[in-house]
Amino acid sequence: MASITLDGLAHAYRPDPRGPQDYALKEINHVWRQGGAYALLGPSGCGKTTLLNIISGLVIPTRGRILFDDRDVTRLPTEARNIAQVFQFPVVYDTMTVRENLAFPLKNRKMPREAIARRVEEIASRLDLSSVLDRKASNLTADAKQKISLGRGLVREDVAAILFDEPLTVIDPHLKWQLRSSLKELHRALDLTMIYVTHDQTEALTFADTVVVMHDGAVVQTGTPEELFERPAHTFVGHFIGSPGMNVLPARVAGRTAHVGDVAIALDHGYAARPTGERIELGVRPEFATLAAPGTGLPVKVTRIEDIGRARIARIEISGNPAAAMVPEDLSLDGDSAGLTLDPRQIHIYADGVLVPGEAAGREGVA
CATH class of the missing domain: 3.40.50.300 (P-loop containing nucleotide triphosphate hydrolases)
Incomplete structure (x- = not known):
């Protein structure tokens, strides 16, 4: 041994x-x-x-x-x-x-x-x-x-x-x-x-x-x-790791807010400005993203809903970027418009693929 x-x-x-x-x-x-x-x-x-x-x-x-x-x-x-x-x-x-x-x-x-x-x-x-x-x-x-x-x-x-x-x-x-x-x-x-x-x-x-x-x-x-x-x-x-895997979306970050396209997402931590040229992305697992009725949370487009037995998973677009989210049992949608709620504690920011530590104080910056 x-x-x-x-x-x-x-x-x-x-x-x-x-x-x-x-x-x-x-x-x-x-x-x-x-x-x-x-x-x-x-x-x-x-x-x-x-x-x-x-x-x-x-x-x-x-x-x-x-x-x-x-x-x-x-x-x-x-x-x-x-x-x-x-x-x-x-x-x-x-x-x-x-x-x-x-x-x-x-x-x-x-x-x-x-x-x-x-x-x-x-x-x-x-x-x-x-x-x-x-x-x-x-x-x-x-x-x-x-x-x-x-x-x-x-x-x-x-x-x-x-x-x-x-x-x-x-x-x-x-x-x-x-x-x-x-x-x-x-x-x-x-x-x-x-x-x-x-x-x-x-x-x-x-x-x-x-x-x-x-x-x-x-x-x-x-x-x-x-x-x-x-x-x-x-x-x-x-x-x-995960099925489906984590949603990874191109983003801009300013302090405690991330922008995916024209959608603003509140963050649990603040982030300082990153060097110009870095690839900035937001990551959140589908387990911490929940589909909701239109007008609730972030606006998204639903492209399809998959029933995998233990859960329903929505394939969605956030400002044109594909993602996945969990569908509550009691949610019924009419059309392809929906809302999305995220657990801010489970949102991660990455620079060139590597996790960026957040700052609890939330310094303002731009990435």
Whole structure:
């Protein structure tokens, strides 16, 4: 078990990187505590698998160091790092039984037979494999084979970290929730450092205590699921997390008022003037934007209303800019005109995509 320190870590696949645009992984400085459950979340190509492969030793970074506790492992091979890794597709020995597959990593380490048996039974029970322990892996479904891969990663108690690279891709949707819950329970029981790579926000937010959101090779925010939802540090985080994602609207800001087109929006904080040329945007999640009768709040145009079962979502335009808002159950509209109320405490201002701290005193300025 280990804490993991990323010290000035960056990687480029080309031999002569000349600027940030040449790096698949831009500089990262971070410490992941021992026993934490982390998710690397982002779209394909954002750098999360590159980072995972650097941690595992499959890739040597262009610059920077990686430490397990105080031990520099930057140039050590995978087998010298004492980690377990579970890949996107099953890696099992088809000619072995499930029991033999799960026991294999422990037998290699000369663990006593009785201890191996106990550990295999425990992991098999948690992954719902007890009934197939003595069946050959070749006779099992892809779902069951991936459970074996997960079990082989989890069966050792002495690893520095367990790395999961989109491990539920081949799992049937109705089993994914069950397996995520099992992984979470195992994490609590084992106190192991776990790092889970995924592009699925549901997987990340339900598995991890801390989510690392990546975009274009950079870490744009690290925080708890609640922090990412309530206070996105970057417009990408607001877009990527949530369904639908955060409304991001071009704006001008003067003190405690934002203007989206010709619509004035009251802010909970004041904002000083920003440098000329910055892209200023207002962000508010649909959960904190509520459609209302015409003449109430801000004037908007309704383009359509979607019923998603648990709620109704209005697709609207604010001064021609598309947005989404929640529709109260008792609201009935005649035509496409409506009002919109916003929770001012949940409105965020961004400059070039980055969250701008508000000033409680509300100094006057223009952006």
